[in-house]
Amino acid sequence: MNIERIDYKKALELKSLEKESIDFKFYPNCQYIGAFEDGRLVGMVAWQMVGQSLRLKSDCVLPAFRKRGVYSKLWVAREKATEGIRRASDTAFCTAMSLGMYLSKGFVKGKTNKYGITFVKRSVK
Numbered sequence: 001m002n003i004e005r006i007d008y009k010k011a012l013e014l015k016s017l018e019k020e021s022i023d024f025k026f027y028p029n030c031q032y033i034g035a036f037e038d039g040r041l042v043g044m045v046a047w048q049m050v051g052q053s054l055r056l057k058s059d060c061v062l063p064a065f066r067k068r069g070v071y072s073k074l075w076v077a078r079e080k081a082t083e084g085i086r087r088a089s090d091t092a093f094c095t096a097m098s099l100g101m102y103l104s105k106g107f108v109k110g111k112t113n114k115y116g117i118t119f120v121k122r123s124v125k
């Protein structure tokens with residue numbers, strides 16, 4: 001598997017995952033990392049600054065490639081890519097499928113909306 005930066009246009013190749021609550025709107029300050037299997041984009045993670053927070057977003061892997069650690073590798077790559085960014089906190093809106101990952105990384109649960117999306121946050125020192 002290859003992990004590398006991708007642009008918004010490439011990220012749109014995963015648009016089938018919009019039905020799983022992934023946001024595919026264009027944000028000029030959003031950055032993406034993709035995971036490739038045999039040259040095919042199979043997953044991604046993204047981030048953008050929102051005020052003083054680093055918003056982690058668009059975490060997704062195509063169904064046929066799940067449960068083999070693709071997301072875990074993308075998570076590590078994003079931590080590395082963002083470690084130098086000065087911010088007060090990291091935040092995300094999680095589905096039930098990614099909540100476990102966020103909680104294991106020190107995020108604290110906030111409110112869950114009627115669609116089952118939970119706001120999570122961790123402070124950054």
Ligand SMILES: CC(C)(COP(=O)(O)OP(=O)(O)OC[C@H]1O[C@@H](n2cnc3c(N)ncnc32)[C@H](O)[C@@H]1OP(=O)(O)O)[C@@H](O)C(=O)NCCC(=O)NCCS
Binds near residue numbers: 059062067097100
């Ligand atoms: C959430 C999501 C990105 C996870 O992707 P993934 O590549 O399957 O994630 P991983 O394989 O790294 O980890 C998922 C699980 O597989 C397990 N796993 C990892 N490697 C494994 C392996 N080789 N064999 C068996 N299980 C494995 C992990 O322990 C983890 O278990 P858990 O869910 O009980 O914690 C994916 O399910 C997805 O795209 N969901 C739909 C979109 C979504 O909800 N995104 C979150 C938006 S905030």
